[in-house]
Amino acid sequence: MTIERLLAATCAVRPAGDDDAVDGVPSQVVARPASAQETSALLRTCSAHGLAVVVRGHGSKLGWGRPPERVDVVLETGAMAQLVEHSRGDLVATAGAGMPLSRLRHLLAGARHELVVDDLAVGRGTTAGGSTLGGAVATNLSGPRRLRAGPLRDLVIGVRLVLADGTVARAGGKVVKNVAGYDLGKLVTGSFGTLAVITEVTVRLHPEPSEVRQVHALVPRGRLAPVLAHLVAGRLAPHNLDLHARPGRDVQVSVGLGGGPGSTQHRADLLAAELSAPGLAGDAVAVTDPERTDLQEVAPVVPGAAAPMATDEEVAGRPTLLTVTARLSGIPELVQVANDHRLTVTGSAGVGVLRATLPEPTPVPAVLEAVAAVRAATTGLGGSTVVLDAPPAVKSALDPAGTWGPVPGLELMRRVKAQFDPGRTLAPGRFVGGL
Structure with missing residues (x-):
């Protein structure tokens, strides 16, 4: 019996094509479960027949990490892309793992709420859609504004996931303060899909600032240390403090500020004046009004600056x-x-x-x-x-050590992998130490 026929009773399945290879490793079929229950049935069958499974959202980060040892089934999460709940009073939202971050941002905008995560994978992979929520959690995707809200792992307050043997589990809850069992959300965040398949995520939101400003400075190499020290020691509570440094060029430093109307512009002007002082950035300072505060969408407008920031x-x-x-x-x-x-x-x-x-x-x-x-x-x-x-x-x-570098606690990670996925069904070999 072919793998496609074997899995056909669990969810939608199709033969894999050349575009469905995972970091150069060909797959045999693509499965598209529409619920945690279908995901459970799929994984139960794959585990029983020794089939290796790699999870894919938009495919924008499938090349990250090591190539898997083998791939039999690519599990697409795109059919689990609904906004399950948006609790406006609690600043909490629950969505399917296949929800694109760009669409989630749009759905939350009506309440002026946002998940403070910058999508660093826009334009990468098989589509230009960037990351899905599940893919962001699986890789612990955090961008410039983590300075404001912390990394994504701190914003995940609940997950629903399916283990390799088909067991469906929940952890956390739907409120920011909860003590519901082990914090599996933090465990699977950044695990590259090697411990479980995430089907649903509950995240903590933040109010969108009424006004945002970016202060850009073009900083000579010799002044970078005092400029960064000045900004880190400042009291303006920036949403992001970023740099972009190309070989042989001055360094562009960008500071994002957000808050109430008027006050944000005032703080931006104060910071621009500080950075213009002798010994810091000098005259190459400008204030902009971007649509959003993430670094990749802000083009430098500093007089004499080089081309826009490279991605x-x-x-x-x-x-x-x-x-x-x-x-x-x-x-x-x-x-x-x-x-x-x-x-x-x-x-x-x-x-x-x-x-x-x-x-x-x-x-x-x-x-x-x-x-x-x-x-x-x-x-x-x-x-x-x-x-x-x-x-x-x-x-x-x-080798794996050259990819990941020294990893404290690797033996503990091996024991966790053996507990969650003893048959090495999920993305075998992709993660740290060949996990």
């Missing part, structure tokens, strides 16, 4: 994409090391989490040298380096 898609082909972290005081040193190895750095200098990219044509030895140099720098600065994505030639040259 991963502005470099040729499939770039090598690193996530690098460091203590805040070490950000200038980390940026310099990365730029010295031709990496372009973008991210939050306010929380010490940055992304660094190299274009695909970079020779593999040069990529490996850059990764080693940046990893040594981040380790010395109290952080870490993860090769989140890379061309196949680079991935094949990196």
